Amino acid sequence: MSETAKSIVISAKNLYKTYQSSQSEPVIALQDVNLDVYAGEFISLIGPSGCGKSTLLRLIADLTKASSGELLVNGKTPYEARLRREYGMAFQSATLYEWRNVSQNVQLPLEVMGYPKKQRIQRAQEMLDLVELGAFGNHYPWQLSGGMQQRVAIARALAFEPSLLLMDEPFGALDEFTRERMNMELLRIWERTGITVIFVTHSISEAVFLSSRVVVMSPRPGRITKVVENNVPYPRVFETRETPAFFERVTEVRELLRDAHEA
């Protein structure tokens, strides 16, 4: 492992986030978070609700500000990284604009960023092909299933070729079967594009199946318990879930989560 040779995409040092509330004590959402993410990694953030996994993702996305500590995205502040469009984002709900058809939804970020129309249409088609929805450009979101909508959201997040993909429980609302298919698809895209992914989830098997490292977090106050190196070999396929190595990692993460919960 020559991780030192790889460039650092995200660097968090002594990161704190507290929410002031007028009635009660301030809530510590994140306490002393230290984490380095390298280019091309697939990182999952996992933990029970209130562990700060979504908060950490939102800090990286500059959707909320840290209370103290240092956070760099591609060597810049999250604010600068956001304005330079260095990350694409996918939320738990597909958040498609219902008045736009599928192709126009994928074009949205390109439109905001001022790409010429011809290039927008072409790029949207490429992205839809990538998520295997090439024939659905003229459909409207309501005509698609939940899994298809989420694939459109991923196509939209990747449309402007960001180096970083931030995903906040993107498959949380899908049924188990669809979720496993989406996981395969996401890994395929990740391997093809070489993009760095930060993936928030509360499914242990999903985290282990997808990630190169699993960041296990615990609540009250939200903090990182341990970063689990996941040596289950890529490419991961359907049968990967039935291998002893996979089972071992799942067990390790599960025990870490249980210990954190009892502590």
Place this chain on the structure above:
Amino acid sequence: MEQKTSLGVLGGRYVPTILVAVSVLVLWEGIITIGNIQQFLLPKPSVIFGELWYEITLFFGSGSRSALFDAAGATLWEALGGIVLGCGGGFLVALVTARWTIVNEAVMPLAIAANSVPIIAFAPIMNNWFGITNPFSKMAIVAIIVFFPMMINTVRGLTLVDPLQLELMYSYGAKPFKILFALRLPNALPYIFSALRVASSLSVIGAVVAEFFGGPRATLGVFITQEASGFNFSRAWAAIIVASVIGISLYLLVLFAERRLMSWHSSLREKG
């Protein structure tokens, strides 16, 4: 083929409505004939529609004028002018109000209160301001009546945006203007159309009632009061029917535009 079936379904859907309407008219005609009710209390539908037909022949006949349709034209003009001024103004004020939270918080309670005021009571004041025969005195009433529903609804549509959809725009580093045109306005469209639907029916009510307080002879409100005071109740009823047809037509026009522009919206999707 597809067109044909959907038209057939559409026609089928309205059959019960048409049956009820026809039955009411037949019952009305029958009760007055059998009960020997005086015509000045309630004219027969056949007499009212005869009166209407007479005015239609005058309207289309060469060299003749229909007093009823002259009046209808004037009232329609007041209603349309009022809608354009009031809805346009309400929309523009809403854009400003929604942009600044402080303005929004200060103005919205006032707008909601103003929306509950019986604006029609200002009709004599408007007559005094703009002149009793000036169509603008009626337009002003209509404009004020439709202003508040349009403003309140547009503000809601512009501000009640899914936070995730806003964050998505924010993540692209989108400028406020881009967010307005790509997100807030499309999001407000259903609210705006619901205000337009309210405005289309309120506008004719507002214009006719404002005319009751005085106006030029050739307006529906004045036509109705004059014919009623001259005991020509069948002509007054014919005018009421024309006013209703104008109100319903405006409403259908809005509905049609809504279907064209908002086919994506959940309320207008074909039921599967």
